[in-house]
Amino acid sequence: MKASIVTIGDEILIGQIVDTNSAYISKALDKIGVETYEMISISDDKQHILDTFKKLQNKVDLVIVTGGLGPTKDDVTKKTFCDYFNDQLVVDTKVLAHVTELIEGFYKRTITQINKDQALVPSRCTVLHNQVGTAPGMWMQKEQTVFVSLPGVPYEMKYLVEHELIPKVVKEYKRPYILHKTILTYGQGESMVAERLEEWENNLPEFVKLAYLPSPGRVRLRLTARGFDKEKIDDEIAKQVILLTAIINDIIVGFGEEETIEVVVGNMLKKENATIATAESCTGGAIASLLTTVPGSSAYFKGSVVSYATETKVGVLSVDAQLIEQHSVVSAEVAKAMALGVKKLMKTDYAIATTGNAGPTKGEGDAEIGTVFIALATPDEVVVEEFNFGQPREKVIDRAVYKSLEILQKEIMKFV
Numbered sequence: 001m002k003a004s005i006v007t008i009g010d011e012i013l014i015g016q017i018v019d020t021n022s023a024y025i026s027k028a029l030d031k032i033g034v035e036t037y038e039m040i041s042i043s044d045d046k047q048h049i050l051d052t053f054k055k056l057q058n059k060v061d062l063v064i065v066t067g068g069l070g071p072t073k074d075d076v077t078k079k080t081f082c083d084y085f086n087d088q089l090v091v092d093t094k095v096l097a098h099v100t101e102l103i104e105g106f107y108k109r110t111i112t113q114i115n116k117d118q119a120l121v122p123s124r125c126t127v128l129h130n131q132v133g134t135a136p137g138m139w140m141q142k143e144q145t146v147f148v149s150l151p152g153v154p155y156e157m158k159y160l161v162e163h164e165l166i167p168k169v170v171k172e173y174k175r176p177y178i179l180h181k182t183i184l185t186y187g188q189g190e191s192m193v194a195e196r197l198e199e200w201e202n203n204l205p206e207f208v209k210l211a212y213l214p215s216p217g218r219v220r221l222r223l224t225a226r227g228f229d230k231e232k233i234d235d236e237i238a239k240q241v242i243l244l245t246a247i248i249n250d251i252i253v254g255f256g257e258e259e260t261i262e263v264v265v266g267n268m269l270k271k272e273n274a275t276i277a278t279a280e281s282c283t284g285g286a287i288a289s290l291l292t293t294v295p296g297s298s299a300y301f302k303g304s305v306v307s308y309a310t311e312t313k314v315g316v317l318s319v320d321a322q323l324i325e326q327h328s329v330v331s332a333e334v335a336k337a338m339a340l341g342v343k344k345l346m347k348t349d350y351a352i353a354t355t356g357n358a359g360p361t362k363g364e365g366d367a368e369i370g371t372v373f374i375a376l377a378t379p380d381e382v383v384v385e386e387f388n389f390g391q392p393r394e395k396v397i398d399r400a401v402y403k404s405l406e407i408l409q410k411e412i413m414k415f416v
Helices: 021-031 046-056 077-085 093-106 113-119 154-172 190-202 230-251 261-271 286-291 310-315 321-327 332-346 393-415
Strands: 002-008 035-042 062-066 089-091 120-122 126-128 137-142 145-150 177-186 208-215 218-227 252-255 276-280 301-306 350-356 371-377 382-388
Touching: 002 021, 002 046, 021 035, 021 062, 021 154, 021 177, 035 046, 046 077, 062 154, 077 089, 077 120, 077 137, 077 145, 089 093, 093 113, 113 120, 120 137, 126 154, 137 154, 145 154, 177 230, 177 261, 177 393, 190 208, 190 218, 190 230, 208 230, 218 230, 230 252, 252 261, 261 286, 261 393, 276 286, 276 332, 286 301, 286 393, 301 332, 310 321, 310 332, 321 332, 332 350, 332 371, 332 382, 350 393, 371 393, 382 393
Parallel strands: 002 035, 002 062, 062 145, 276 301, 276 350
Antiparallel strands: 089 120, 126 137, 137 145, 177 218, 177 252, 208 218, 350 371, 371 382
16 A cells, blocks of 8 residues: 655745654554655645646555645645545534634634634545644545645644544555564664675565665664565564674664664663763764753763863863863863763763864864764773764764764673
């Protein structure tokens, strides 16, 4: 079963907002065995919408449209649905009662005609009730394709997907079983990982596919199998994960979409009842930001000093000014002193420090652009490593962040 996702809105096309709706919908569909064939963003133009509908007609089983539903004149989706299905708008009494209760009962203001018009829907549509907003969803079928219209407001769209759309698709369609298994690796690039896995990958069954999903410092490997024999798929994926793990066990740090390295090291710190702090210069607080994206990170993360300026390194972290003068601000010696300084300041078991030249100009010191020193103070010692992450600036910072956590993970394992 295939679906296309269409987002309507000039604000998406001009870059004013980022389309997050399509990603949410595609993930929800994937969980129930519906393959997303394509994602399309189009303008708030009646003819553009009609042309898109005609192009998708009978090409896919399901077309999900978000946006263009609302009380203002530029919200054209309902009228366009009527044109495409040769239908007319009528008042849905259930929707009108809900809108009235929401406006007058919850918001405590007089309902207007514009609000009442939210209850207008094509006469032949199946209404998807929007409990958290005023714009209802609509389900209409033409020939072999079902068209579903959802509001573009993310929390309303998510409610309708979870409570109306997915249950109805599950009820109406027979779908294949899809299973994904994600293996998270750190420390080797995509080409090197692929070389190690080449023979194993060549022997995968036809219904099992491997995808490489690289990002700075890490590669996610996603195994996907689809079919109607759930037991066969579950057994085969489990078997292939065992075979894969035996080949690259030295670089695997977790399994599953949620087991990113910040989650992995967070779990390790919690298990050891250990704490950490960061002192960041060239990374500008990015390590602290990543660590604190994990719910419950306050149990182990105690704080950060963004010591971007030399005077902050000296005044807050107690780095010796003569040390900086002797070795330069971008040096192993200064990175070590920063790590020890923040470890003492925050009273933690571990501390990460970064100092480097992310570019695009040299700045303080003589270090080449892309040079980064990463120091990790552990309960017993301070480990310092030097890297050159090249350019551009964003790449240097990203790679420094993930390399810092990779070093942390390896060092924690020594104490486990």
